[in-house]
Each structure stands twice: as structure tokens, then as C-alpha cells.
Amino acid sequence: MEGLKNIIRDVPDFPKKGILFKDITTLLADAKSFQTAVDLLGHRYIDQNIDLVLGVEARGFIVGSALAYKLGKGVILVRKPGKLPHKTKKKTYKLEYGEDSLEIHLDAIKPGARILIADDVLATGGTVSAVIDLVEGLGGHVVECAFLAELEFLEGRKKVAPHGVFSLVKF
Numbered sequence: 001m002e003g004l005k006n007i008i009r010d011v012p013d014f015p016k017k018g019i020l021f022k023d024i025t026t027l028l029a030d031a032k033s034f035q036t037a038v039d040l041l042g043h044r045y046i047d048q049n050i051d052l053v054l055g056v057e058a059r060g061f062i063v064g065s066a067l068a069y070k071l072g073k074g075v076i077l078v079r080k081p082g083k084l085p086h087k088t089k090k091k092t093y094k095l096e097y098g099e100d101s102l103e104i105h106l107d108a109i110k111p112g113a114r115i116l117i118a119d120d121v122l123a124t125g126g127t128v129s130a131v132i133d134l135v136e137g138l139g140g141h142v143v144e145c146a147f148l149a150e151l152e153f154l155e156g157r158k159k160v161a162p163h164g165v166f167s168l169v170k171f
Helices: 002-007 025-029 031-045 059-071 126-137 156-160
Strands: 009-012 020-023 052-056 074-078 088-095 098-105 114-122 141-150 165-170
Touching (some): 002 031, 031 165, 052 059, 059 074, 088 126, 098 126, 114 156, 126 141, 141 156
Parallel strands (some): 052 074
Antiparallel strands (some): 088 098
């Protein structure tokens, strides 16, 4: 995991002063590292009876799509408001540096569906908590939340409890 951890770039003061952003684009651009990350995530979930993988805008689309492909499952998207073309459910939440909203199609999840949430980085847990609320609001069951990286000092894992969290690397 150290190899994956070391390839993730730090970007100071992004998106605002005082934030040290963990940029996974360097991992995504390195074919071997990206393949390793997807293989490791896929191996964890191969026998967990997942129905769908949910990718969170925007980098979560990449992680979620690759993971869904690896697992042979469909992928659904949670997007920023106004980006999905059909009827949606909306959730507003707080970020470490502001507030945002996300939407999901009302018909994206059938009641009882087993959903794996995939995103790039777990920080404060605000985004993934909002996504969990959206999934459960549509009757879905969150199997676990999977991340390429986790910023442990922000304690986002606590906010996501009691739902499971798995992160390939931790900072």
C-alpha cells in the first residue's frame, strides 16, 4: 500500500487556503497503480453479493465505474444538482470547507438493493453521509463505503458509523 500512498500528490491550499488536498489524479494516471488499486478493492467485494456500485461525483465516478466493471455489476451516479436528467432526490450537507448538495435518480435503486459506495477520499465524512442518506431514502442497503484514501485526522469514519468503511491507504 505504501506504493499507492506515495503516488498520491499533495496540493496545498486547494480548494482554499489551509486545506491540504490529496490529489489522486497521479494514481489514476499511472496504469499499474490504478490497476492495483482497482484489483485490491475488487478482491475485497467479489463475494459480498453487491447489486450496484455507486460512484460519487466526480472522482468517485472513476473509482466506482472501474470497480463495477471489475465486479461485473452496474454503476449508478450521485451528482451535483441539475446534472441528472430524470426525477431526483436531493441532499444538502456540510463539507470541511463549505456546503454542497447531491442528487440521485429516484429510480436508481430498488428497495433492498445492496449498494457499494465508491469515492476517492474520505475526509470529514459529510459527502458520504449524504450519499448514505440518499441510498437509504430510496430503500437501498449500504454494504460498505470504499475509498482509495482516507484522511484519518479528520475522523470521517466516525461520522459514517455504523456503516462499514474500507480505505486502501490512510493519511
